[in-house]
Amino acid sequence: MKVTKDGELNMKYVITIGREYGSGGRFIGRLVAEKLGIPFYDNELLIEAAKESGLSPSIFESYDEKQDGFLGGGLGMYSYDMTLSQKVFLAQFDTIKKITEEKSCVIVGRCADYVLKENPNVVNVFICAPMEDKIKRAIEYYGIKPEKAASYIVKKDKKRKGYYNFYTDMDWGKASNYDLCINSRIGIEGCVDTIVDYTKRRFHLE
Secondary structure (H helix, E strand, O other), X not given: OOEEOXXXXXXXXXXXXXXXXXOOHHHHHHHHHHHHOOOEEOOHHXXXXXXXXXXXXXXXXXXXXXXXXXXXXXXXXXXXXOOHHHHHHHXXXXXXXXXXXXOOEEEEOOOHHHHOOOOOOEEEEEEEOOHHHHHHHHHHHHOOOHHHHHHHHHHHHHHHXXXXXXHHOOOOOOHHHOOEEEEHHHOHHHHHHHHHHHHHHHHOEO
């Protein structure tokens, strides 16, 4: 249980993490959650969204963070005839809202910073890294062939940017959209410590 200096119990706060492919963002998010003693959601969010929506988990896996619609500019422009990717996005949107009303947590990706933009107790983080570091991580942790790593990373980040910009009408990775933008060249632990320290100071956590 977290207690603020003002004696408020169970204050709910959220850390959202956007990340370049190969920057270590997912691993950083998991370690941040462990240090703060709060739940971590990445693929776990897909399971929760599937349960809430009644859609098949395989649909969420196939359309997770993918854009295939014909309308952009945010949620207000959807028609009733939505694509599967739009249905998955909205299901995740609702699940993120529900989870963060119930508990503090760390959420990786899924436009969570946009979903929670009206929530004052959110720390939005973006993790980037030098290309050489991302290539090394892609090869070592994700099994990407060395000769294909650079182009694969560029393609993945292009898709993430397209997905984010499409559904939020905002710019993925733009510093002014986040509380913290961290280059993981300082190391995984350095990133974790920076995020944890900022969060504790921001919300006066012990």
